[in-house]
Amino acid sequence: MQKTALLVFLVAGLAGCASTPAPGTYGSFVQAPVATDDKAMADDVVKKLAVLYPPAKTRFNLQHATPDAFGIAMVTTLRAKGYAVAEVKPGAQVPALAAGEQSLAYILDQPLDAGLYRVTILVNSQTLSRVYQSAGGAVTPAGAWVRKE
Secondary structure: OOHHHHHHHHHHHOOOOOOOOOOOHHHEEEEOOOOHHHHHHHHHHHHHHHOOOOOOOOOEEEOOOOOOOOHHHHHHHHHHOEEEEEOOOOOOOOOOOOOOEEEEEEEHHHHHHOOOEEEEEEEEEEEEEEEEEEEEOEEEEEEOOEEEE
């Protein structure tokens, strides 16, 4: 009986690890964002996306609303670079992907302290992450991009 219960809890725990994040887990989770930091990080994200996904040939379908400064800056920069971006209105259902579209979501948080930011971009099933450091009124990358497929 105890082995069965343990096995059930183990399987349930593994299933939780394998599931995709809920839509409410995307977006910016920075408590006191700085607009210049958001813009600099968004520009760097778009620069990396341009290396992996060609502008004018890629259409991104956002998987969540982007009401925060980082999301707005990223969408604006993506469009300026030539990407087609389908946005989601707050509270609206995310439309299904059409042929050739790439799903796009992001998470911006501060994992350690107020001087560090972590940006995670999710394109389809691939994840890109980078840590940034804010010091002296400017934000700079604190490491290389990490790509998980």
